[in-house]
Amino acid sequence: xxxxxxxxxxxxxxxxxxxxxxxxxxxxxxxxxxxxxxxxxxxxxxxxxxxxxxxxxxxxxxxxxxxxxxxxxxxxxxxxxxxxxxxxxxxxxxxxxxxxxxxxxxxxxxxxxxxxxxxxxxxxxxxxxxxxxxxxxxxxxxxxxxxxxxxxxxxxxxxxxxxxxxxxxxxxxxxxxxxxxxxxxxxxxxxxxxxxxxxxxxxxxxxxxxxxxxxxxxxxxxxxxxxxxxxxxxxxxxxxxxxxxxxxxxxxxxxxxxxxxxxxxxxxxxxxxxxxxxxxxxxxxxxxxxxxxxxxxxxxxxxxxxxxxxxxxxxxxxxxxxxxxxxxxxxxxxxxxxxxxxxxxxxxxxxxxxxxxxxxxxxxxxxxxxxxxxxxxxxxxxxxxxxxxxxxxxxxxxxxxxxxxxxxxxxxxxxxxxxxxxxxxxxxxxx
Numbered sequence: 442x443x444x445x446x447x448x449x450x451x452x453x454x455x456x457x458x459x460x461x462x463x464x465x466x467x468x469x470x471x472x473x474x475x476x477x478x479x480x481x482x483x484x485x486x487x488x489x490x491x492x493x494x495x496x497x498x499x500x501x502x503x504x505x506x507x508x509x510x511x512x513x514x515x516x517x518x519x520x521x522x523x524x525x526x527x528x529x530x531x532x533x534x535x536x537x538x539x540x541x542x543x544x545x546x547x548x549x550x551x552x553x554x555x556x557x558x559x560x561x562x563x564x565x566x567x568x569x570x571x572x573x574x575x576x577x578x579x580x581x582x583x584x585x586x587x588x589x590x591x592x593x594x595x596x597x598x599x600x601x602x603x604x605x606x607x608x609x610x611x612x613x614x615x616x617x618x619x620x621x622x623x624x625x626x627x628x629x630x631x632x633x634x635x636x637x638x639x640x641x642x643x644x645x646x647x648x649x650x651x652x653x654x655x656x657x658x659x660x661x662x663x664x665x666x667x668x669x670x671x672x673x674x675x676x677x678x679x680x681x682x683x684x685x686x687x688x689x690x691x692x693x694x695x696x697x698x699x700x701x702x703x704x705x706x707x708x709x710x711x712x713x714x715x716x717x718x719x720x721x722x723x724x725x726x727x728x729x730x731x732x733x734x735x736x737x738x739x740x741x742x743x744x745x746x747x748x749x750x751x752x753x754x755x756x757x758x759x760x761x762x763x764x765x766x767x768x769x770x771x772x773x774x775x776x777x778x779x780x781x782x783x784x785x786x787x788x789x790x791x792x793x794x795x796x797x798x799x800x801x802x803x804x805x806x807x808x809x810x811x812x813x814x815x816x817x818x819x820x821x822x823x824x825x826x827x828x829x830x831x832x833x834x835x836x837x838x839x840x841x842x843x844x845x846x847x848x849x850x851x852x853x854x855x856x857x858x859x860x861x862x863x864x865x866x867x868x869x870x871x872x
Contacts, residue, residue, distance in 0.1 A: 488508045489508050489509040489510070491508065491510070492510065492593075493508075493510060493591055493592060493593050494507075494508070494510055494511035494514060494571065494573075494590070494591065494592035494593070494594070495507065495508040495510070495511065495589075495590070495591050495592075496508070496511055496589070496590050497578060497587060497588070497589050497590075498543065498587050498588050498590070499586065499587040500547055500585070500586060500587055501526075502526055502527065502539070502540050502543045502544065502588075503524055503525065503526050504522045504523055504524065504525055504526070505523060505524075505587065506519070506523070507519050507522055511592075513564065514560075514562055514563065514564070514569075514594075515530045515563050516530070516563030516564055517530070526540070527539045527540060528540075530563065531561055532561070535559060535561065538558070542556075542575070543575065543588055546575055546577060546588055547577065547585050547587070547588065550577050550585055552574070552575065552576040552577065553573065553574060553575040553576075554574050555572055555573075555574055556572065556573050556574070556575075557570065557571075557572050557573075557595070558570075558571055558572075558573055559571070560592070560594065560596075567814070569594055569596045570594070570595050570596045570599050571592045571593065571594055571595065571596075572592065572593050572595050573590060573591070573592040573593075574590070574591050574592075575588050575589070575590040575591075576588065576589055576590075600831075625692075625696050626693075626696055629689060629692055629693050629696060630693075632689055633686070633689050633690075633693070636682060636685050636686050636689060637686070639682060640679075640682045640683075640686070643678055643679065643682065644679075647675055694724060695724055695725075697721075710748045710749050710750055711748065711749075711751065712746035712747065712748050713746060713747055713748070713749055713751040713754065714744075714746060715744060715747055715754065715786060715793060715795065715860075716740045716741070716744050716786055718751060718754060718755055718758070719738070719740065719758055719784060719786065719795070720738075720740075721755070722755050722758045722759050722762065723736060723738070723762065723784070725759065726759055726762045726763055726766070729762070729763045729766045729767075730762065730763075730765070730766035730769075730782060732779075733766055733769050733770040733773055733779055733780060734765070734766055734769045734770075734779055734780040734781055734782045734799070734800075735779055735780075735781050735782070736762075736781075736782045736783075736784065737781060737782070737783045737784070738783075738784050738785075739783065739784070739785040739786075740784075740785070740786045741785075741786045741787045741788060743788070744786050744787075744788065744793060745788065745793065745862050746862075747793050747860050747861075747862050748862075749840050749860060750836075750840070753836040753840075754836075754840075754860070756832070756833070756836070757833040757836055757837060757858060758784075758795065758797070758858075760830065760832075760833050761797040761833070761856050761858075762782060762784070762797060764799075764830070765782045765797055765798075765799035765801065765854075766782065766799075767801075768799050768801025768802060768803075768853070768854065769781075769782070769799050769800060769801045771801065771802060772800070772801050772802050780799065780800040780801065781799070781800050782797065782798070782799050782800075783796075783797070783798040783799075784796070784797050784798075785798075788862075789859070791861055791862060792842070792859040792860060792861055792862065793859070793860050793862050794857055794858065794859050794860075795857070795858040795860070796855055796856065796857045796858075797855070797856050798853060798854070798855040798856075799853045799854055799855075800852070800853045801853050801854060802850065802851060802853075803848045803849050803850040803851055803852055803853055803854055804846070804848040804850075804854055805850060806850075809848070812830055812846075813830050813831055813834045813844075814831060837858055837859075837860070840860055840861070841860075841861050842858060842859045842860040842861060843857075843858075843859045844856070844857075844858055844859075845857045845859075
């Protein structure tokens with residue numbers, strides 16, 4: 442019995458030590474699980490906060506993970522997308538392209554770097570441009586088991602690049618046009634002076650000829666026969682010279698308008714007479730509207746100067762007038778009828794308002810929300826790039842103004858541009 446009693450404390454101690462070890466192991470396991478969960482949550486949060494589209498797919502191009510940004514873009518949530526493919530979210534053509542690229546990557550093991558490709562925002566329903574990189578996903582044995590992709594939405598950057606390119610192109614064309622107009626100006630002046638001299642000389646010659654003919658007729662016993670060709674020339678030459686003078690005056694007006702319209706903007710804004718700018722722009726745009734529409738102007742005589750980039754505002758008005766002409770042309774095509782374009786200016790509070798109205802077919806309700814989107818156009822290829830209204834809208838916004846429109850299908854459209862005049866008034870009062 443003594444031996445047994447001596448062994449009982451030893452057995453209890455061992456059990457206690459084993460229990461403590463097990464409790465310590467369980468605690469360590471729980472601590473490890475908590476740490477792993479914390480790291481997983483931290484990693485997930487970081488990935489979700491990155492302004493990029495991050496995802497992983499298996500060898501069948503099925504999603505096995507995606508971050509919140511991509512899920513929002515695709516109109517879903519990360520968990521709901523698991524097991525689905527691009528064919529569940531995108532158009533067949535777009536999904537097929539993504540699938541082909543990924544399967545080629547899985548087969549070759551070669552990563553895709555900085556590939557610019559089309560995208561689509563399921564929430565807004567608008568196409569996007571995405572630059573994507575995709576790399577193969579390997580298991581512990583080095584076998585390809587899927588892909589990991591990262592994409593960045595560069596739509597806004599591409600739009601800015603397009604606007605910059607369009608602006609540089611317009612500036613280059615403007616400088617070229619201004620240079621040509623300057624070169625044309627000298628020969629036009631020479632022709633004008635020559636026509637003026639010929640008109641004056643012809644009048645003197647005809648007066649002298651009439652007097653000489655009368656003197657000779659009085660001296661001769663028989664009056665000479667009248668030369669019909671000479672008489673016809675006397676009748677036809679003066680109006681012919683008048684028409685030549687009018688034609689040269691019109692050419693001079695076009696050249697002058699071209700110089701004013703095409704003059705490159707200075708770095709700083711300057712006070713601009715918008716009525717004069719509109720008149721010059723209408724001369725430039727006449728080839729677009731003269732066969733399909735009559736232009737009516739209602740320009741406020743007391744319009745204040747507006748501090749702005751004159752070249753940009755000229756471009757805005759030109760675009761609105763050309764669009765109005767095209768809208769009317771689509772309606773009157775094949776008929777002898779002509780529409781009407783009305784250009785008005787007025788002052789409303791602290792703003793100068795330019796409105797351009799047409800009697801075209803109006804803007805369908807289905808596309809009214811998209812007309813200011815870059816590259817959106819309803820015109821056939823070669824007639825429009827879809828940048829005009831977008832560039833105009835951005836230009837007016839940059840001036841602190843507003844760009845609005847009213848339209849009615851079958852009756853026409855009116856665009857209204859509001860530009861603040863406060864800057865010009867402050868400069869005038871300071872002077």
